[in-house]
Amino acid sequence: MNAEKLRRLFIGFFTQHDHVEISGRSVIPENDPTVLFTTAGMHPLVPYLLGEPHPSGRRLTDVQKCIRTGDIESVGDAHHLTFFEMLGNWSLGDYFKSEMIAMSYQFLTSPDYLGIDPSRLHVTVFAGDDEVPRDEESARLWQEMGIAPERIYFLGREDNWWGPAGQTGPCGPDSEMFLDTEKEPCSAECRPGCSCGKYIEIWNDVFMEYDKQEDGSYLPLKMKNIDTGMGLERTLCLLLGKKNVYDTELFQPIIQKIEEISGHRYTGEESEETTKAFRVIADHIKTATMIMSDERGIRPSNVGQGYILRRLIRRAVRFGRKLGIEVSFLPQLADVVLDIYRNSYPEMQDKRNFLHDELRLEEEQFSRTLMQGEREFLKMLPSLLKNPQKMMSGRLAFKLYDTYGFPIELTEELAREHGLGVDRTEFDAAFAKHQEASKAGADKLFKGGLADDSMASTRYHTATHLLNEALRRVLGDGVxxxxxxxxxxxxxxxxxxxxxLSEEQIVQVEALVNAQIEANLPIGFEVMSIEEAKNIGAQAMFEGRYDEKVKVYRMGDFSVEVCGGPHVEHTGELGKFKIVKEQSSSRGVRRIKAILVD
Structure with missing residues (x-):
């Protein structure tokens, strides 16, 4: 078994069951402010889960690149990753629980596919609560497949509920499949979901049958959907009998390059600190490469996705310093990542020079940050040495972090060199307060979006098409x-x-958009091949892989674009379009913020 064989086995199984293979989407979500990155295979499909017809039909399967950074501090253990590939399949109002559970069992246990011993399989189902009943049906179906009742566990919402992607929208109970690693249980209460590592999740079947409302209530969805997810890296690790994901082909070439650059050996059995450094660097450079080489690839910055990217890069550099690496090394590792995915994602190769330039620049900027932080620390040192407790306050340590971007670990290292300690408790409290403020700001910024199926979001999505075409007509076709x-x-x-943009250009763009709104142009779509779409002059907003069939939306004779939708039916529903800000986003990229006024 290897990664490519696992990908093809999964896709092949579902295409044999009448699913259409679709292309995985960008790791940067389009028009969904509820998440910074695509964190699950379902995110690009939310409009279709809500009823928008998919051009490829009602049974779909794909491999989706995903990024999750919520557990970034856990990276370095056996299974946590910030980038992973999700194997998935969907039923959009077609089959439901009985068919999905039967297919899951067949793929997992059949010798033609994964060939897992059924006695090692354990499953969990939703235990129910005051709002949604216990999922007795799924438990019964698993028993009919041959899973003994003692290997079926009823767990609560925290473990066996999925969604919605935003504040509202499609969601439902799920059933998760675990592989018993045959380790000794940690206690009599050990069961799937326990963190001891005896049971490792291998697949998740989500039964989307509810639509969460703004008041928190749950209504039945108009159509019941299936959404599944199998993590490629974790599944490959389990099938190969490896102790951790870093021992697979998807990481070993990166680790070997780190060995070459650092002069350290990695066996997975050296000191915990060294092992973690190798794994963090390997994970973070892969994720950073995936973000920057994506079809909507972005640069490091201080906000949004760019901030997460910058954090990943700088953590990799910092852990590189722990291995004694003082020179630029990330571009070399990015080349290894590109080589690993050369056949799976060939489009990444076009971003090689961009990757080299941005990684090298970020390494240089971080080096300057570290130098500045060290200077500020040395300015504080005389006063610190007078402290009879020989302790640096957490408040000062946090100032170095918050003002200069100086990592707390380096502050502690410098303090130790001068016989000082750092009040880590006080620092952690200040950091936690900072994180809460950031999260509150993010929650306010990212509320709603297309994932919440609101008409307001649909209107703004429609307006982006008019804005895109207006910019091309004012600034040129190259935009x-x-x-x-x-x-x-x-x-x-x-x-x-x-x-x-000049004031005159902004006025021209606004006037063009508003002229189309006043004309109340009809909006509709046709399903066609991407070649046909290009032949009629449709704009494809991002170069990338497309499915065999795509939707092409027309707004009168003004705008023709490849897009998944949804949109309003006439431009007159948008109201007056007003640009409120035009500014730089990053090098070579400008940003417009606009509102619609009724």
């Missing part, structure tokens, strides 16, 4: 979208352009 973010209150649209 194209470089990202967007939509809430029910406003749209944010990024496009490639080096110079600040």
């Amino acid at each position: 194209h979208q470089a990202g967007s973010n939509i809430t029910p209150e406003r749209l944010r649209f990024d496009f490639n352009w080096n110079d600040k």
Whole structure:
């Protein structure tokens, strides 16, 4: 078994069961402000889960690149990753629990597919609560497949509930499949979901049958959907009998390159600190490479996705220092990542020079940050040495972090060199308060979005098409979208352009958009091949892999674009379009923020 064989086995199984293979989407979500990155295979499919017809039909399967950074501090153990590939399949109002559980069991246990011994399989189902009943049906279906009742566990919402992607929308109970690693249980209460490592999740079947409302209540979905997810890296690790994901082909070449650069050996059995450093670097450079080489690839910055990217890069550099690496090394590792995925994602190769330039620049900037932080520490040192407790306050340590980006671990290292300690408890408290404030701001910023199926978001999504075409007509055909973010209150649209727009240009763009709104143009779509779409002059906002069939939306004779939808039916439903800000987003990219006024 290897990664490519596992990908093809999964896709082949579902295409044999009448599913259509679709292309995985960008790791940067389009028009969904509820998440910074695509964290699950379902995110690009939310409009279709809500009823929008998919051009490829009602049974779909794909491999989706995903990024989750919520557990970034856990990276370094056997299974946590910030980037992973999710194997998935969907039923959009077609089959439901009985068919899905039967297919899951067949794929997992059949010798033609994964060939797992059924006696090692354990499953969990939703235990029910005051709002949604206990999932007795799934438990019965698993028993009919041959799973003994003692290997079926009823767990609560925290373990066996999925969604919605935003504040509202499609969601439902799930059934998770675990492989018994045959380790000794940690206690008499040990069961799937326990963190001891005896049971490892291998697959998740989500039964989307509810629509969460703004008041927190759950209504039955108009159509019941299936959404599944199998993590490629973790499954490959289990099938190969490896102790951790870093021992597979998807990481070993990166680790070997780190060995070459650092002069350290990695066996997975050396000191915990060294093992973690290798794994963090390998994980973070892969994720950073995936973000920057994506079709909507972005640069490191201080906000949003760019901030997460910068954090990953700088953590990799910092852990590189723990291995004694003082020179630029990330571009070399990025080359290894590109080689690993050369056949699976060939489009990444086009971003090699961009990757080299951005990683090298970020390493240089971080080196300057570290030098500045060290200077500030040395300024504080005389006063610190007078402290009879020989202790640096957490408040000062946090100032170095918050003001200069200086990592707490380096502050502690410098303090130790001068016989000082750092009040880590006080630092952690200040950091936690900072995180809460950041999360509160993010929750306010990212509320709503297309994932909540709101008409306001749909109107703004429609307006981005008019804005995109208006910019091309004012600035030239070379202009194209470089990202967007939509809430029910406003749209944010990024496009490639080096110079600040003049007042005259902004007025022209606004006037063009509003002229189309006043014309009340009809909006509709046709399903066709991407070649046919290009032949009729349709704009494809991002170069990338497309499915065999795509939707092409027309807004009168003004705009023709490849897009999944949804949109309003006539442009007159949008109201008056107003640009409220035009600014730089990153090098070579400008950003427009606009609102619709009734």
